[in-house]
Structures are given as structure tokens and as C-alpha cells.
Amino acid sequence: MNRKTRKFCFLLVISLVILVLFSLFAILTAKMKKNQGPPTLRIGVAMYSQEDTFIRSLVQNFEQMAQQRESQEGIRININLVDGKSSQLIQNEQIEHLITLDYDILCVNIVDRTAASTLIDQARQAEIPIIFFNRQPVMEDLMRWEYAYYVGAPAEQSGSLQGQIALDLWNDQRERIDINGDGVLQYVILEGEPGHQDTLIRTEKCIQLVTDAGVRAEKLISDTANWNREQAAAKMTSWWQEFGSQIEVVFANNDDMALGVLDVMQQLQVEPPYPVIIGVDATSEALEAVANGTMSGTVLNDGVGIAQTMLELSLSLYYQQDPAQKFTIENQSIWLPYRPITQKEIEQFLTQQENAAS
DSSP states (O other): OOHHHHHHHHHHHHHHHHHHHHHHHHHHHHHHHHHHOSOEEEEEEEESOTTOHHHHHHHHHHHHHHHHHHHHHTSEEEEEEEEOTTOHHHHHHHHHHHHHTTOSEEEEOOSOGGGHHHHHHHHHHHTOOEEEESSOOOHHHHTTOTTEEEEEOOHHHHHHHHHHHHHHHHHHSHHHHOTTOSSOEEEEEEEOSTTOHHHHHHHHHHHHHHHHTTOOEEEEEEEEOTTOHHHHHHHHHHHHHHHGGGOOEEEESSHHHHHHHHHHHHHTTOOSSOOEEEOSBOOHHHHHHHHTTSSOEEEEOOHHHHHHHHHHHHHHHHTTOOGGGTSOOBTTEEEOOOEEEEHHHHHHHHHHHHHHHO
8 A cells, every 4th residue: 555545544534533523522412402401590589478378379370470481481490489487587598598509580579678788789799680579678779780670569559549448438338337326437457567668658548548538537456467367366356355346447458467357256256247347468368258248348469460570570681681671660660550359349350360360
């Protein structure tokens, strides 16, 4: 074999080896891509307390919507839920852990609204967008970073709508409500967490609307029950022993506390009609109570809308799209309006819910 032939064979072998190696590389790359599957959006969701009925329902809606969107978007959406157990210290540690795990989006139902600045600074340093929901941070803190957002409803609206329900009933059914016939609306208030923005504003606004309309009102008593049904029942038991049927209206800062009042009425076998009982959130059990007339009304805090908005905002941020193209954003906040639900609206509202679910 002469030199030219040997050189040709050598080059041929080298070419074949390169071709084989290239083919193997292409096959391995294709397998790796196949094994990797679709891209994954990882969302860390921090709840202030999973014992809160409304928050638990909201997060369940969020998970269900994420599952539905996976096939539509062609991506995986992994959600990690953590429970702050009403402790900001615990929630801070949970957020730090989620940041360490390099989640794509943080959704935070903050324990203490005044503590948001620390969480926002940590998220900004890690370049992870953070979405607060249902418990509004201090506005100055929210404005610290362009990728910090709030999704929820304006607190003052919920209290005013509670007052409007009471005012409408006073005007339409005064003989039933004004039990002692003195022309004065006697009321009690079950308050949420002390110092919480929603507690302060709902407590103020619910009766302010009534008195601004010219109705004379007398507060018999008010106290905190921390959004909790059992605590509200304990307070109402004591109040009923002290005031009895003098209590004409019960304003509760949320539905769980309103249902605690209803529990007491039933346990003490109080004959209907009960005092006017008005809550906030429109939880499923509260809606049932409104439908059967044991509760006079509730105010819809649109948990489904909040969950949907959170998911759409998370997707926009994940795809690096401008959220302002989808949402009206005011001071880094996306607002969803409250809505009153009384016996007049309950049938239509439940029908709308059934149609939306089908």
C-alpha cells in the first residue's frame, strides 16, 4: 500500500469516527431534551395561616387553575405551599428557604403587612418577582421594586358594603330589626386580627355608612376574635348572656366569625329571626346561611378572581411580558371589587357560580 493510499484510508477512518461521534452526540442530545420535558414554572405560595377558610379556598382554586393551564401553556407548573401559622418569623424563614431553592415566583399572603419591606428586598436581591395577595402591604414598601405586586380588594369597600346591607334592611324591615322600637340600631362588632388593616377599616366603615345616612346607632360592645369561628362563638355566647335580644345587628369582619355567631344562636336554641348577621368573604358555608336566611348577608371577596389574577400575573412575569398589557395596575396593585350578597342576590349569584364551573 503506497503512501497516498494509506493517507486516504487514514482520512476515511477519521471521517467515519467523527461522523459516528457526531451521530452519538445528536442522539444523546435528543434523549436529554426528551427527558427534560417541557419547561417548569415553580411558584412558592406562602399563606399566613392555612386555618383561614377563605385563604384555604383561594389557594385550592389557584392550584386547580394551574393544573388546567399546564396543558394550555405546554409547561409544568409546580406549586409549593407553606403555612406561616400566623407567625411572621416562621413566614420569613419559609420565604428565605423558597428563595434558596430558586423559585421563579413568590406569592405571599403576608402575616404582618408592615414586614413586607424585608421580603421585597430579599426577593429583589434574588431577582424573583413577588406577588402579595389578600393582605395588603404598606404602600411605601410595595413601591420599593417594580417586580413587587399586590392582588386583592380595597378594604374600605368591604366595610361600606356591610353597612349598606344593614342600612337597606333597616329601611326595608325596620319593625323586624328594631326589636325594642326605640329607633336606634343597637349593634356589636366581631373584629379580626388586632392592628390588621382590614380589621381597622371594616370596623370603622361598616357603621360609618349607616350613621352617615342619618340612622341613630348604639354600639353595645366590640372585641377581637382573630378571624376565628370558635373565638367568635365564645364572644357571642358571653354577649348574648349580657345583652340578649338587645343585639339587633352583628357586624363580623369575616364570614368565619359570622358563622360563629350563627353557631351560638343554634346552640342556645334562639328562636328565629336571629339578629341581622353580616360577614365578609362569601365562603360556601356563609352563602348557604344567606340562602336559608340565617345570615342576612355577606360581602364577596373574590377569591376565584384573586387566584386567577395571581396565576395570570405569574405567567406574564415568567414569560417576561409586561403585566400592564393584561391588567390595570395602580401603584403596583391590581384591584378586584367586592360585591354584596343578600337574599335578593343569592339565587342569581349561585347560578352564575354554577355556570362558571360548568
